[in-house]
Amino acid sequence: MTAVESPSGGGSVAADEAATSVPLETTLPPRPARRSAPQRRPLTIVRQADVLAVIGALVAAVASSALLWQEISPFSGIIGYFVVTWFLFVLYYAMLISFDENRATVRDRLASVVMHSLAFLVVAALGWVIAFTVSRGWPALVHLNFYTQDGTNGGPLNPLTQGGALHAIVGTLIMIGIAMGIAMPLGILAAIFMNEVPGPFSRFIRTVVDAMTAMPDILAGLFIFATLILSLGLQYCGLAAGLALAITALPIVARASDVVLRLMPGGLTEASYALGAGQWRTVRHVTLPTVRSGLATAVILGAARAIGETAPVLLTAGATDYLNFNPFHEPMAALPLFAFLQVQEPSKFSQARAFGAATLLLVLVVALFLAARKIGGRGPGVLTAGQRRRRAAASRRDLARFNRRAEKMSTQGVWR
16 A cells, blocks of 8 residues: 655655544643532521520610610600610620621621511500500400490499490491492402403503592591482481491402402413413402402401491491491491490590490401401312312212213113
């Protein structure tokens, strides 16, 4: 085999092929040392140093405020004392934790202690209001006649063993039933319309709902008073008060339901439409079951707004001391109006009845909240025991129907 000269004249083609067939050595850059896995920073573990820092800062703040109020400066006032103590507590706490932690940890701990202290302040204020109301109304709440008698014998000079608030309890339940029977379906339907039917009209309804949310409650009472009582001749009754309370609760229910529906994942409705379901079936079987707990919260917010109103009830239902079960005839009492009228009396018996009525309002709101959470607090797809039994019975009926159809078709020779 002869070697062929390469065109370049420097050597043969065979030599060039042999040279190119030799593998070249690849040089890799030096790899940096592998870093260790990052250590997770515990955020929820309460250490002993954190507890000691909080206690030390609190003691130092209380002592410093005591010196300012008693020895150094002529300060006075309990509110100013607590405000200054809180600021000093935050300052001392930041100084204590800065000895052992870096700047990022100090900011994190400082923000945490500020938020926790403010939350504790809100809870303490709520607890103080509840405890004060219950303690002032306890002398009336311990008597059975407070729940079984109306106010005919409950004058300012009559003892707490006479008279009660039964007429106000019954009137409140009837008015709230009428109000929520109107506001709940209309509010939820308005929210569904605003979310499912986009367009200028739905935007107009959302604007009106937002405006009505900030409307003074007395305007609802004045509207019903001017239209139904003065113009149409309707007398003072529980129906007029229920309509006024419905106007008050309607924007709250609609606005809260609208927010809940807008937070629903869009993939659920898109999947329903992709499977061939219509808009009504999607809303009925997908949208509403998914946001059931949120809608229950919206209804509770509307009921809590309406149940404590006094001005609309005073303008539309009047005031009475007699028990009235008929919402279409004669004036009807309510717990907020009863408490408002009783607290204006200088007698200690009337004061106790007023705070007892306020306590009953608190209990009623909590009972409505628990009932709504029981009804609508289940997650999507979670069935009650009764629903599971009914679904199992329907499945057994379907199975028996399929078996009968199969036997009938086999006897007629359809499968032969």
